[in-house]
Amino acid sequence: MGIEVGVDRDMKDHSQVALLGLDRAELAELVADLGEPAYRAQQLLEGVYRQRVESIEQVSTLPQQLRAKLSEKGISVGLPKVEKQFVSVDGTVRYLIGFADGQSVETVWMPEGDGGDVGEGSGDAEAGDPQGKLATRGWGRATICVSSQVGCAVDCQFCLTALLGVKRNLTAGEIAGQVLAVLNDQKVSPQHDRINLVFMGMGEPFLNYDNFIKAVRLLVEEVGLAESRMTVSTAGIVPRIADFGQEAIRPRLAISLNASNDELRTQLMPLNKKWNLERLMAAAREFPLRNRERVTFEYVLLHNVNDLRENAEEVVELLRGVKARVNLIALNPGPGIDYETPADENVEAFQKTLRDAGILTFVRRPRGRDIYAACGQLKRTVEIATAPAPSVP
Numbered sequence: 001m002g003i004e005v006g007v008d009r010d011m012k013d014h015s016q017v018a019l020l021g022l023d024r025a026e027l028a029e030l031v032a033d034l035g036e037p038a039y040r041a042q043q044l045l046e047g048v049y050r051q052r053v054e055s056i057e058q059v060s061t062l063p064q065q066l067r068a069k070l071s072e073k074g075i076s077v078g079l080p081k082v083e084k085q086f087v088s089v090d091g092t093v094r095y096l097i098g099f100a101d102g103q104s105v106e107t108v109w110m111p112e113g114d115g116g117d118v119g120e121g122s123g124d125a126e127a128g129d130p131q132g133k134l135a136t137r138g139w140g141r142a143t144i145c146v147s148s149q150v151g152c153a154v155d156c157q158f159c160l161t162a163l164l165g166v167k168r169n170l171t172a173g174e175i176a177g178q179v180l181a182v183l184n185d186q187k188v189s190p191q192h193d194r195i196n197l198v199f200m201g202m203g204e205p206f207l208n209y210d211n212f213i214k215a216v217r218l219l220v221e222e223v224g225l226a227e228s229r230m231t232v233s234t235a236g237i238v239p240r241i242a243d244f245g246q247e248a249i250r251p252r253l254a255i256s257l258n259a260s261n262d263e264l265r266t267q268l269m270p271l272n273k274k275w276n277l278e279r280l281m282a283a284a285r286e287f288p289l290r291n292r293e294r295v296t297f298e299y300v301l302l303h304n305v306n307d308l309r310e311n312a313e314e315v316v317e318l319l320r321g322v323k324a325r326v327n328l329i330a331l332n333p334g335p336g337i338d339y340e341t342p343a344d345e346n347v348e349a350f351q352k353t354l355r356d357a358g359i360l361t362f363v364r365r366p367r368g369r370d371i372y373a374a375c376g377q378l379k380r381t382v383e384i385a386t387a388p389a390p391s392v393p
């Protein structure tokens with residue numbers, strides 16, 4: 001299965017093998033290679049994914065001699081590190097999370113959810129909170145926004161992450177590890193707290209498909225997060241939408257629509273040349289939905305560019321035959337972005353046109369704009385003071 005452990009590894013630099021990212025079968029193989037009894041794999045799984053240990057030393061079920069043996073072989077947990085955090089006036093926290101090779105991404109913690117990314121149901125009052133923790137903490141639920149790549153290759157003209165280009169894919173362990181690091185920092189656990197995940201951070205998850213899906217499986221099967229509380233957003237990698245529909249374990253699907261016709265969409269999102277609206281909407285119509293599920297469409301409103309009445313009317317036509325839900329997002333501005341935030345009246349009128357046509361439509365509240373944590377603002381800004389962020393409305 002390709003996990004190389006021990007002295008005969010190709011790499012002579014004793015580079016580390018991370019446990020985080022290995023699934024049940026891979027851990028079983030590793031344990032067998034070390035000549036250890038099979039139940040050690042279960043202990044490692046529980047330590048890494050349930051207990052969320054930072055070092056093997058903390059896996060108290062393992063004998064000391066085995067912990068030492070793992071370290072000698074260059075095997076470590078591989079939990080990414082919180083390098084910096086920025087706290088917004090609205091409670092949102094933007095984490096800068098660093099990996100072993102010095103690369104970093106951003107992960108965002110949004111107490112009380114994200115204002116509507118996760119599909120219907122997530123806003124319902126939760127019955128039963130046996131620990132009484134949610135009430136005493138002062139938040140009802142929270143959403144973690146997870147990155148899938150360092151930077152992004154898609155080049156959407158309104159998004160700050162695009163300015164970074166793509167540096168590399170994240171591994172499954174790095175994707176899942178962001179969640180574990182944030183849960184640890186916030187001292188919460190999916191067993192006691194209501195945690196939603198949105199794969200809407202830096203990068204295009206469907207251009208790192210295998211690692212993304214593996215991370216989802218680990219988060220569901222080992223960490224214990226609910227797939228029904230997860231949403232992945234794609235800029236529209238059409239062939240992967242079909243693959244995603246076939247997954248036994250999968251989050252809900254969101255598609256970044258952002259324009260109402262091909263000319264406009266190609267201008268805003270150059271990938272539309274490759275997968276145009278006809279192909280994208282066909283993939284959405286064919287997507288196998290579960291009971292009560294819908295496809296979410298995100299639509300970033302840009303002042304006088306795609307926020308006019310005729311745009312809303314075109315969106316209504318595009319969505320015919322799709323069990324859809326629309327999240328409207330007013331542009332979050334930033335340096336280097338040539339578009340403006342839409343007027344409130346345009347946002348309201350756009351929403352009304354869609355609602356009058358019977359489309360479930362929400363306006364998403366921006367979260368953490370003051371600390372560059374909102375949609376489209378993730379570009380590892382560390383100099384908040386010298387890069388004045390727009391004020392929170």
Ligand code: SAH
Nearest residue numbers: 159200204233234235256298331332375376
């Ligand atoms: N690459 C994936 C995952 C990122 S999701 C995707 O594109 O879907 C990030 C969401 O934020 C997308 O829906 C995108 O359209 C939106 N977005 C990007 N830049 C934005 C900005 N400046 N203001 C508001 N939303 C933005």
